[in-house]
Amino acid sequence: MAGSASRNPWLMWVGAIMVLVPAALSLLAPWLAPYDPNQVDLTRRLLPPSGEHWFGTDEVGRDLFSRVLDGGRRSIGAGLGVVLLSGFTGVVLGGLSGWRGGKFDLVLMRLMDVVLAFPALVLAMALAAALGPGLLSSVLAVAFVRVPVYVRLVRAQVLSLREREFVAAALTAGASTGHVLRRHLIPNSLPAVLVQATLDAGSAMLLTATLSFLGLGVRAPAAEWGAMVNSGRVYLLDQWWYSTLPGAAILLTAAGFNLLGDGLRDRLDPRQALGLFEAGRSRRAVTLPARKGPSSHQDR
């Protein structure tokens, strides 16, 4: 499908490094950061990058390198939080929907259609505004928007898995529905969920950072990459580093997640996961003409 990027297996490892390095640096920020990220020093306002301040300083003299390190905890953390929340909800709802079918399935799937009818950023913006600005509400808002992707994914997995012999065997042996779901169906659909979650972590990070950029994310003085890009915007033409460096951190980490996810997809689960922009759309038109002949190996 479109967007499959990793012909080269090593790209996946590049992706892993692009994710792990910023994540580790942010986690270790309290020890690594040369300055306190919230330390104001009005005598050192808007300094350019130098040996003393690697990324320069902001409008109240805070060290931008320390703030980028510290901000990563919130930016990357928000992405992971979104994926965990929406992934978990999706697994539960999708599993139930696929297994029970019937009215529950019908109603749930139509509800998911409604959520998907909004462009993600627009719905997330409305939700975050309603919940009141803050990091938690932007994470909740983005997670809500992403739930349908996982519901559909897990539901499709469960629908195909339930036809398999080992499930029939378990049922014949007298296993309860809950047992089959918990022990067989959901564990077997997890690889696909994992791939989707990795691909999603990058886009979730982008979305939460975008909300922060629009003023719906973290509250001052907490550092967060999207919010930093926004506050540096006023000084853009003279102090270009203020906005661009935190933004580059977002780009690198998000690209890392995407490369990693693409690699995992090729490895674990070649068909199921959907790329960022394909996700959750009416896929019928794109995929239905049956893939036949030798095209697929050319494509991969």
Place this chain on the structure above:
Amino acid sequence: MSMGMIIARRLALMVFVLFGVTALTFLIAHAIPGDPARLMAGQRASEEVVEQIRRAHGLDQPLPVQYARYMANLLKGDLGRSIRTGRPVAEDLARFFPATLELVVAALLLAVAAGVPLGVLSAARPNSRIDALSRSVSVAGVSMPLFWLAIVSLVVFYGQWGVLPGSGRVSPFALPPRAVTGLYLIDTLLAGDWRGWLDAARHLLLPAGCLAFVHVGLVARQVRASLLEVLSQDYIRTAQAYGVPPRRILYRHALRNALVPALTVVGLAMGDLLAGAVVTETVFAWPGMGSYVVDSVASLDFPAIMGFTVVVAAGYTVINLAVDLVTLRLDPRIRAMG
């Protein structure tokens, strides 16, 4: 299933989704925040004023009643009144709509103009350098924070090189063209004002270019994938056996069929472009619906935010349906699958 049945089913589904969209927006606006009346009145209003507003807007009624009222207004095209501008939200949105439309359509055209050739070239030579390029562009596209791309290009093209204007739709002191369509590129043409057209185009280039960039890779990858698929089919082999030149096979026989799935991707990109416009307009001070809603968010102007949300979602739903139907029309194989 007949074509008519399929269309009828899609239409029914669309009506349902539109209904759901209004219900969800209504719930977000009315159920989640503590008190919409308090928000409308402002933080410093007294309790009596808040109570008065609550009664005047029917906010003391049960939710279903409020929803029925909201729907009735919506069907009349009444989206409520903006707290910030004091004007009806529908009027505000209509005023800012042409600017956004111009931006989004320009971005779409740019994305197609760059993405289709890139996709064709990478399918013609899979795993070549150009293929690697299109793959990198697509990873960069999905990983790129649009607001950051906008800012960086603003710094480079406006700040450093000074080759392109950095904000607005026309130069300061220049008069906007007489409004016919509200799309400056067309209005200036209609007025025969070449200098105005050039000015508008130069202002459009950066915002539309940034918005397009995110989608170039996506279009290219889709074109590549479907072209490779078509190229492996029997009729292409037959054409090759007849000695039809490869170039002719590519452009005459394959491309036409390969563009149908690509069209779907392009159509669906409209929703992302609309959402992306929110960000791009903010950075480039482009006076469209996106800037309007971001200003509304800053002042927690709920009627405006929700009006924008419902309008965009409805537009997106309709575009999706249109794309579906066009694809259906163009590709008879899908019809068979219902």
